[in-house]
Amino acid sequence: xxxxxxxxxxxxxxxxxxxxxxxxxxxxxxxxxxxxxxxxxxxxxxxxxxxxxxxxxxxxxxxxxxxxxxxxxxxxxxxxxxxxxxxxxxxxxxxxxxxxxxxxxxxxxxxxxxxxxxxxxxxxxxxxxxxxxxxxxxxxxxxxxxxxxxxxxxxxxxxxxxxxxxxxxxxxxxxxxxxxxxxxxxxxxxxxxxxxxxxxxxxxxxxxxxxxxxxxxxxxxxxxxxxxxxxxxxxxxxxxxxxxxxxxxxxxxxxxxxxxxxxxxxxxxxxxxxxxxxxxxxxxxxxxxxxxxxxxxxxxxxxxxxxxxxxxxxxxxxxxxxxxxxxxxxxxxxxxxxxxxxxxxxxxxxxxxxxxxxxxxxxxxxxxxxxx
Amino acid sequence: xxxxxxxxxxxxxxxxxxxxxxxxxxxxxxxxxxxxxxxxxxxxxxxxxxxxxxxxxxxxxxxxxxxxxxxxxxxxxxxxxxxxxxxxxxxxxxxxxxxxxxxxxxxxxxxxxxxxxxxxxxxxxxxxxxxxxxxxxxxxxxxxxxxxxxxxxxxxxxxxxxxxxxxxxxxxxxxxxxxxxxxxxxxxxxxxxxxxxxxxxxxxxxxxxxxxxxxxxxxxxxxxxxxxxxxxxxxxxxxxxxxxxxxxxxxxxxxxxxxxxxxxxxxxxxxxxxxxxxxxxxxxxxxxxxxxxxxxxxxxxxxxxxxxxxxxxxxxxxxxxxxxxxxxxxxxxxxxxxxxxxxxxxxxxxxxxxxxxxxxxxxxxxxxxxxxxxxxxxxxxxxxxxxxxxxxxxxxxxxxxxxxxxxxxxxxxxxxxxxxxxxxxxxxxxxxxxxxxxxxxxxxxxxxxxxxxxxxxxxxx
Numbered sequence: 001x002x003x004x005x006x007x008x009x010x011x012x013x014x015x016x017x018x019x020x021x022x023x024x025x026x027x028x029x030x031x032x033x034x035x036x037x038x039x040x041x042x043x044x045x046x047x048x049x050x051x052x053x054x055x056x057x058x059x060x061x062x063x064x065x066x067x068x069x070x071x072x073x074x075x076x077x078x079x080x081x082x083x084x085x086x087x088x089x090x091x092x093x094x095x096x097x098x099x100x101x102x103x104x105x106x107x108x109x110x111x112x113x114x115x116x117x118x119x120x121x122x123x124x125x126x127x128x129x130x131x132x133x134x135x136x137x138x139x140x141x142x143x144x145x146x147x148x149x150x151x152x153x154x155x156x157x158x159x160x161x162x163x164x165x166x167x168x169x170x171x172x173x174x175x176x177x178x179x180x181x182x183x184x185x186x187x188x189x190x191x192x193x194x195x196x197x198x199x200x201x202x203x204x205x206x207x208x209x210x211x212x213x214x215x216x217x218x219x220x221x222x223x224x225x226x227x228x229x230x231x232x233x234x235x236x237x238x239x240x241x242x243x244x245x246x247x248x249x250x251x252x253x254x255x256x257x258x259x260x261x262x263x264x265x266x267x268x269x270x271x272x273x274x275x276x277x278x279x280x281x282x283x284x285x286x287x288x289x290x291x292x293x294x295x296x297x298x299x300x301x302x303x304x305x306x307x308x309x310x311x312x313x314x315x316x317x318x319x320x321x322x323x324x325x326x327x328x329x330x331x332x333x334x335x336x337x338x339x340x341x342x343x344x345x346x347x348x349x350x351x352x353x354x355x356x357x358x359x360x361x362x363x364x365x366x367x368x369x370x371x372x
Numbered sequence: 373x374x375x376x377x378x379x380x381x382x383x384x385x386x387x388x389x390x391x392x393x394x395x396x397x398x399x400x401x402x403x404x405x406x407x408x409x410x411x412x413x414x415x416x417x418x419x420x421x422x423x424x425x426x427x428x429x430x431x432x433x434x435x436x437x438x439x440x441x442x443x444x445x446x447x448x449x450x451x452x453x454x455x456x457x458x459x460x461x462x463x464x465x466x467x468x469x470x471x472x473x474x475x476x477x478x479x480x481x482x483x484x485x486x487x488x489x490x491x492x493x494x495x496x497x498x499x500x501x502x503x504x505x506x507x508x509x510x511x512x513x514x515x516x517x518x519x520x521x522x523x524x525x526x527x528x529x530x531x532x533x534x535x536x537x538x539x540x541x542x543x544x545x546x547x548x549x550x551x552x553x554x555x556x557x558x559x560x561x562x563x564x565x566x567x568x569x570x571x572x573x574x575x576x577x578x579x580x581x582x583x584x585x586x587x588x589x590x591x592x593x594x595x596x597x598x599x600x601x602x603x604x605x606x607x608x609x610x611x612x613x614x615x616x617x618x619x620x621x622x623x624x625x626x627x628x629x630x631x632x633x634x635x636x637x638x639x640x641x642x643x644x645x646x647x648x649x650x651x652x653x654x655x656x657x658x659x660x661x662x663x664x665x666x667x668x669x670x671x672x673x674x675x676x677x678x679x680x681x682x683x684x685x686x687x688x689x690x691x692x693x694x695x696x697x698x699x700x701x702x703x704x705x706x707x708x709x710x711x712x713x714x715x716x717x718x719x720x721x722x723x724x725x726x727x728x729x730x731x732x733x734x735x736x737x738x739x740x741x742x743x744x745x746x747x748x749x750x751x752x753x754x755x756x757x758x759x760x761x762x763x764x765x766x767x768x769x770x771x772x773x774x775x776x777x778x779x780x781x782x783x784x785x786x787x788x789x790x791x792x793x794x795x796x797x798x799x800x801x802x803x804x805x806x807x808x809x810x811x812x813x814x815x816x817x818x819x820x821x822x823x824x825x826x827x828x829x830x831x832x833x
Binding site (some may be wrong): 003004006007008009010011012013015016019020021022031032033034035040043044047052053054056058059062077078079080294317 | 388389391393394395396398399400404415417443444445461463464485486487488490491494495508509510511694697698700701704705706707708760761762
């Protein structure tokens, strides 16, 4: 492991967004013990590696409650900032290698390996409508659905909306018959071997089918494919494609009088720098009023679902990041919280019943309503 | 017994906010400085003053040490629980309770951070600000006041602790009391003209009670802010230059910088002069007056203003300045310590000479930053030493240099700021005996069981 962990001063800049509005590290915001801050986590990793403290279930939860949102990387003031997340992922990796990962994390990874999805669901549990989609042959785009959209109800609804919009715009696309998990969460959890195996399977499949352009629904899949697709084929997140379709007037939108706010997903935003395409889409809808949350773009507050937490959710509870984010969205006075990530959608919808007074909608649904 | 205390704490704040697990105990057993670690038995995060009161009552009844903590960023170990016990992480008490815009004060809870207050003011009343220290945004406002911190408004208005308009305090026996106008009025506008009880808590490092709420003065925030760097080589001349600059009453903040790296700065001393104004004309007027005040020095070619590259100016104008935090990475080693010497400005040359000597003697590098306090009534002179947390030898040298800096501060007639427990002993040793006894009597009166942050300001009567 990298031996530079000692460079963290634990000054705490990394807990904040650039405007200091509130704590922006999801696990620190949730637990509030210094041990759950990025600096606290790094100091504990060092203490563990130096054998000052022993491994424990609690240390394990502290480590795996890092959702890889990258706020610490964004706001750390030190020269080593780009390495912070790598250090944390390396520690996760070491824990996994030594059989120390929490059982929920172990199950998550084993399920991906055995079943191709983190829930361990059989293929027949996929959303039924997926069967009706055209299979990829030589269409312009391969639409990569990902397990969040194949097996999770909220993700499946979002995927269906994306599919409808693509059809409406006359886009030629197909899906894979036997899709392999993109592996992003395996990578973030430090299971690099599994990630590489999944990547290799996907790449082989893409090669065999002659795939040139891929559009993903999940920003997590987008992130993974950007990592293994360098130069081999083009990868787009669906919001980039929508934005392009609107620019080329392949979609015409009618008036919608909603006040909405937009939640930047970490794997589209901080990990890949895509902030404006979703906003361009929303601004293309006549009558739609977009109001920003205080923490937006590079400073957006994560929903808490990254690094597998959308399944094992070490951050659940009354101050879960999703609840805090919904409260922030409510503060804008918006009626709708717009998301572009199936994981964000599930995390935020899960808590909406209790926090109330705002709806979570994916951007494809907004486009679809407006395009009718 | 520990199990019973744990259960009692859970009863007070809920299970989520108490920990006796080794991971939390490890983190709260140390800070980013070089003090030896010492483990607490429990870490607790109260949300309300009533919860704080119950914890204090429990600790007082069971005679358990109690250490209130903010972000633990003093670098001198002031929140390290030297005798174990309970660390109270106050940062869940983070509400901003009242903004009185016309009265220019704000009431906040003890866990509100500098970042949160800065952000709140920028959003809600951009024409007001508080005196912002150069600490990271994660530092708490109350923590800064309790150690007599300084900020960007310290030059015109004095120590940040002189900006208190009211306090709510839980005494070591569990009694809640209010200090200042808020003790008899709904308004938290002033500590004066009542008996000055705030002095029982400011500068005592949590040994006399736990501050739970704070009334704080706000000041006009001008729309524009600029900085000039005046560079000279003769430290004696710096004393004169600061006298002239402060005489103009045109500067908001006056700081000093001296460091051997980059090499272009070696042998020079820089005075950072911050000016503010609502218009360009106001800014230009102030700039002109300050330039004129230094005219003779410039004419004699003994000093001059440095042309600032945009990046450098941007760094100097950042609030707070992250470059100071980056001192910790000078040796790519995650650490620096400093002795903040509060000295008469005329002692600057002696302090600088001592700093260079100490650094050379110990074979380490140094960095100096300082800030004028009041209209030149004194200044904070930082003897700062970066160290490499991964290199025990580097840590040992920095620790020795730090200790020598405290001794040097006392030798030149200064007073060390936020001294650690060991350095407090050096201070008490030199202090007038009557004063030491008074400190001891006040502590014994307020904290009869000696539970509050033991090891700090300890006096044997």
